[in-house]
Amino acid sequence: MKKTALLLALAVLSIFIIVACSNGETKKEEVLDEDESIEAVADKANDIKDEENPVSQTSLPIPQSFKESVDYGYTGEWAMKEFSNEVKSALDQLPSITMEATEEEIDAYERDIFSLFKENLSMPNVPIDQWQAMKFADPTVTDEESQLKKNYNVAILLDASGSMGALENGKTRMELAKEAINQFVDSLPEKAKVSLTVYGHKGTGDEADKEVSCSTVEEVYSLSAYDSKEFTNALGKFNPAGWTPMTKAVEQAMVNLESHDGSENTNIIYLVSDGIETCGGNPVQAMEKLSDSNLSPVVQIIGYQVNNDGLTQLKEMARAANGQFINVQNQEDLKAEFKRTTEMAEVWSEWHRNSNDAINNLNKTVQKQLNDWHQKEQEKMNRERKNLQLAINYLNEENKIDTDVFLRLDENYRAYYLQVDKEARNLYLELDQLNRESFLDNWEEISEIFLKNVSE
Known part of the structure; x- marks a missing residue:
């Protein structure tokens, strides 16, 4: 009876988690007419989300790599936000759970909490593919006029x-x-x-x-x-x-x-x-x-x-x-x-004016955009980690989870963070080193690494 009640509570939790999800624009807004304000149209547009059917996300496992985190396919309701009293009020609605629950129940709870705060991570957002499309040949060839x-x-x-x-x-x-x-x-x-x-x-x-x-x-x-x-x-x-x-x-x-x-x-x-x-x-x-x-x-x-x-x-x-x-x-x-x-x-x-200056600027452009990407991803990963930690701390303080469940969630969330953070940093350092050491000599390798990571 206790197991049935907890599973039912977790089902309710799943519905709560994906309140911001939708199955598409099932109901569209009417075109703005002469007597209708922009605010009225906006209200209609925003109402779409409230009228759509949610789809449970509890089947999504916690990612085991940076690439899996990028491909998670779901952004949490509390992503991109700081931990607040509003979040606490939402967590107050969650069911309680202890280590007496089954492995299946604890795993579902862990996934659901994680999905609330999941940030939308991305692979290196550097348009190296645009450079590839601009080229006729390797930029080290002598016929400069035909290279782009x-x-x-x-x-x-x-x-x-x-x-x-x-x-x-x-x-x-x-x-x-x-x-x-x-x-x-x-x-x-x-x-x-x-x-x-x-x-x-x-x-x-x-x-x-x-x-x-x-x-x-x-x-x-x-x-x-x-x-x-x-x-x-x-x-x-x-x-x-x-x-x-x-x-x-x-x-x-x-x-x-x-x-x-x-x-x-x-x-x-x-x-x-x-x-x-x-x-x-x-x-x-x-x-x-x-x-x-x-x-x-x-x-x-x-x-x-x-x-x-x-x-x-x-x-x-x-x-x-x-x-x-x-x-x-x-x-x-x-x-x-x-x-x-x-x-x-x-x-x-x-x-087409000066190929040497263009190559130098390309090097600087890639470096700047690579730095921007890593900084932005670091901010998202740190916010995700901080919010998850604050969430389970709060749940433990409010006796929603016992100490053993808290320690398990803390260990798994920490392991996830350390893994994705390490892989993102290694990807950044690999591209950064190749770019700094010898831009033209390493260009094909830089391109291969980038294109592999955005297309897999």
Whole structure:
């Protein structure tokens, strides 16, 4: 009877843990009309999460390596937050457990507590794959003029579905994304070309409008040099509205760029979205086709405050495209991601003026971005470790767990932290040493290590 009661309590705990998860945008928001405020649209967008069905995460084991932690596929409800009275109140609702419980019950409890505070870790977010795409040959060859491709194209696919109307600091996600994108393309080299394609911007979130919303993808700025006035006008042509035809957007991008063969063009493709495909398509399969195309694209997928279902699908899409997935939480994160590409684009631009200066700047760019990555991951791992420690301390003080359970959880969480911290540091030091010792001599090895870690 006692075992049954505890298992039932753990089931309730699982529901509590994944309250922030969702199975996708099952209910969409209506398009903004003339009498409807931005705040009203934002309220509708934020209400989506409350109306979706949670999916239990208790089957997820505690990662045994940094790579497994990156691939965990779930961000905890209390991730990216400091331990607070609000967290304590939530922990007060958890069931009690002692070492008299079964191994299965203690293991489930341990996993559930861990998942509450799990941070979203990432592999080195250094765009070495962009450098690979820019090259004709090894940079040590003598024919400098033919080493980098002469054309540099950036295609942006922007989710304009209804959920992009959610508010962040008084502005909608869409407004903030537009500002970041405009700043990004304005900072690209003069000879770079850009395009902007939007999807989900037609119709409403109603079932009656699904067909028109799911069938419309529009290139509002065709691939060309950046023109401030025309690009700003293009950004003003749409607002967050309907469903999410992500698959169709990827397919359309491949058509729009088909004449820009990867043998002569560096093709950078950004997809920015805050959710999952809701029009019945298969975006992972679409990304596989894009990756196998003649474009030889460098794919960067940005999740903008995505829930855990979105996190899973977008990561799968990035993996299928041999690209990168970046999960951003605010506009500053979004701008920081775009800045990495801007820095690499500057290397491309400078190469055609002075290849030696370009190589030196590439070395400095990789070093800076590698340092930034390690610092950010260290902050997330330390916060995760601190919050887990404070949580089990509190649970022990409140007699929610006895001393033996506390010691077990403490030992396992500590072992996890030490392992992922060591592996992240070793990866950083390995790339850092190769980069510092002899950049060109070690370039192929640097690239191999990086690409192996982001694509596995």
